[in-house]
Amino acid sequence: MIARAGMNTAQRYLLTVAMLTVGLTVGWLFATIAYADLGYAGYRLHVPLFGDLALIGLLNSVAVLAGGLSGPPAWQAVRSLGARAALILGCLLHSLALLTLSLAPAADRLSPLTAWLLLAGVALSGPASVLFNLAGPPLMMQLSGAAGPDRLFARSAALTLITNGAASLLGGQLTTGWRWLFSGSTPIPPYQLNALLSALVVILAALPLVGLRVQPLPTATVVAENRSFNAFWRAIRQGLVFVPGPLLISLGAALFIPYLSLFFRQRFAASDTIIGLLLALIGLTTGLATLLGPRLAARFGRLPAVVLTQALAIPCLVALAFAPTLPLAALIAIVRGMLMNMATPLFEAEALAQAPPAHHATVTGMIRAAASVGYIAGPTLSAELQATAGFTTIFLIAALCYTAAVLVNAAIVVGRRSSHHSGINHQSAEHHR
Numbered sequence: 001m002i003a004r005a006g007m008n009t010a011q012r013y014l015l016t017v018a019m020l021t022v023g024l025t026v027g028w029l030f031a032t033i034a035y036a037d038l039g040y041a042g043y044r045l046h047v048p049l050f051g052d053l054a055l056i057g058l059l060n061s062v063a064v065l066a067g068g069l070s071g072p073p074a075w076q077a078v079r080s081l082g083a084r085a086a087l088i089l090g091c092l093l094h095s096l097a098l099l100t101l102s103l104a105p106a107a108d109r110l111s112p113l114t115a116w117l118l119l120a121g122v123a124l125s126g127p128a129s130v131l132f133n134l135a136g137p138p139l140m141m142q143l144s145g146a147a148g149p150d151r152l153f154a155r156s157a158a159l160t161l162i163t164n165g166a167a168s169l170l171g172g173q174l175t176t177g178w179r180w181l182f183s184g185s186t187p188i189p190p191y192q193l194n195a196l197l198s199a200l201v202v203i204l205a206a207l208p209l210v211g212l213r214v215q216p217l218p219t220a221t222v223v224a225e226n227r228s229f230n231a232f233w234r235a236i237r238q239g240l241v242f243v244p245g246p247l248l249i250s251l252g253a254a255l256f257i258p259y260l261s262l263f264f265r266q267r268f269a270a271s272d273t274i275i276g277l278l279l280a281l282i283g284l285t286t287g288l289a290t291l292l293g294p295r296l297a298a299r300f301g302r303l304p305a306v307v308l309t310q311a312l313a314i315p316c317l318v319a320l321a322f323a324p325t326l327p328l329a330a331l332i333a334i335v336r337g338m339l340m341n342m343a344t345p346l347f348e349a350e351a352l353a354q355a356p357p358a359h360h361a362t363v364t365g366m367i368r369a370a371a372s373v374g375y376i377a378g379p380t381l382s383a384e385l386q387a388t389a390g391f392t393t394i395f396l397i398a399a400l401c402y403t404a405a406v407l408v409n410a411a412i413v414v415g416r417r418s419s420h421h422s423g424i425n426h427q428s429a430e431h432h433r
Contacts, residue, residue: 010140013140013156013208014156014159016087016205016206017136017156017163018163019202020132021163021167022167022170022201023095023200023201024094024098024202025163025164026171026174026194026198027098027194027195027197027198027199028125029167029194030175030191030194030261030272031059031101031191032056032261032262033261033262034101034104034189034192034195035056035059035104036262037189038104038106038107038189039106039108040054040107041054041055041056042054042107043107043115045112045115045116046112053380054380054383055107055115057379057380057384059118059119059122060380060383061375061376061377061378061380062119062123062126063123063125063126063375064126064372064373064376065376066124066126066127067127067130068126070127071365073127074127075134075361075362078361084209087132087135088209090127090132091128091202092128093124093125093127093128093131094124094125094202095200095202095203096121097122097124098196098198098199098202099199100118101121102195102196103192130365130368133364133365133368138360138364141357153346154293154345156345157290157345158291161287162284162287163283163287164279164283165280165281165283165286166284167283168277168278169276169279169280170276172274172276172280174190174193175190175193175194175272175276176190176272176273178194234355238351238354238355239363239366239367240366241351241412242350242351242412243366243370244405244408245347245405246347246367246370246371247371248405249310249374249401250374251374251378252401252405253374253375253398254375254378255374255394255397256398258378258379259379259391260279260333263391264278267391268326281330282333282337283337285334285338286342289341290343290345293305293342293343296308296309296343297346302347303346303347303350303409303412303413304413305343306344306346306409308343309339309340309343310339310340310406311406311410312339313335313402314402316332316339317336317398317402318396320332321391322392340402348367374401
């Protein structure tokens with residue numbers, strides 16, 4: 001009965017993940033193109049201390065900035081409200097952000113006040129993502145049971161990526177469907193109709209969480225570890241080891257990931273349907289590849305598997321910068337996505353395995369915060385670079401950031417092996433004494 005209840009609880013969590021992924025993917029898939037169509041690329045908003053900046057870049061950065069600022073309160077909310085309530089709150093905030101996108105006016109009807117209100121609404125998705133990111137992994141650690149976290153982490157990541165791929169395909173078809181249904185005279189632009197529908201789906205994603213029961217940690221263990229200053233700092237030290245890699249990757253990814261659909265539109269004149277299909281293929285293939293993560297971990301170890309796959313992805317990123325045709329660029333993008341992300345869940349699983357259970361949210365928050373730092377300024381910087389240097393330069397800068405991340409993660413592997421061998425030699429010496 002306990003095993004069956006555990007499986008049922010895990011399935012309900014995964015159902016929420018799937019529904020949330022569908023809603024967020026369909027809603028935000030063409031957000032950057034929607035911003036461009038609304039005229040936000042040419043709309044400059046005065047930001048104190050920074051001057052006039054393109055609104056399209058600010059809209060792609062503000063959610064991450066808000067997420068970073070809300071990190072400590074969100075961490076406390078997860079600890080005080082519990083994972084289930086935190087996830088439900090995250091769904092609500094995500095839905096409000098999508099509703100804001102669906103109601104965004106054209107640039108010629110924007111005032112500075114309206115622009116700031118638009119930024120504030122879109123920014124809600126930042127704290128929402130932080131809540132989900134902080135509550136999700138610790139919950140999966142509790143749900144994984146004796147089999148260990150690798151399988152559940154891999155399944156969750158694979159489900160997210162596969163669902164993301166299917167939702168990308170759906171999003172591309174929906175925009176075409178809206179135009180056909182309303183004969184080109186939609187009361188709300190097609191991309192924003194997607195966002196409106198997605199806001200409803202995201203709210204419904206909270207339903208599987210209602211009444212969700214999770215086996216809590218023993219009270220004595222939680223109290224002892226929460227009160228233990230040494231346990232807290234041990235968790236911080238363990239988490240800091242895993243921060244530099246995600247930080248460097250985020251610095252590179254933030255330059256091109258938010259604009260990937262715009263890249264295919266501008267360089268290859270790809271249609272909405274083609275872009276949706278391509279992003280769907282990237283998600284589907286990456287999700288399927290992620291299922292191989294536990295096997296890679298069993299063969300090479302968690303961190304070596306991450307280093308290997310991410311290193312192989314770097315040449316693909318360089319090749320994407322110079323791809324001459326859409327089919328070739330699509331193939332490179334698919335392979336890059338698979339290699340870069342297939343072992344990523346193992347990275348987080350390894351980090352949590354090294355920390356006390358009561359501080360899993362702390363370690364998760366550190367890693368997820370590091371993985372988001374680049375998105376605070378990266379999209380805005382990218383918008384400026386696109387106007388002056390183009391996407392080729394952006395991809396090459398991202399490749400350099402990825403290379404640095406791989407080297408940092410490889411150093412962790414080498415350092416651990418050295419420590420392991422030193423420990424063996426020390427034990428051997430003690431034995432001979």
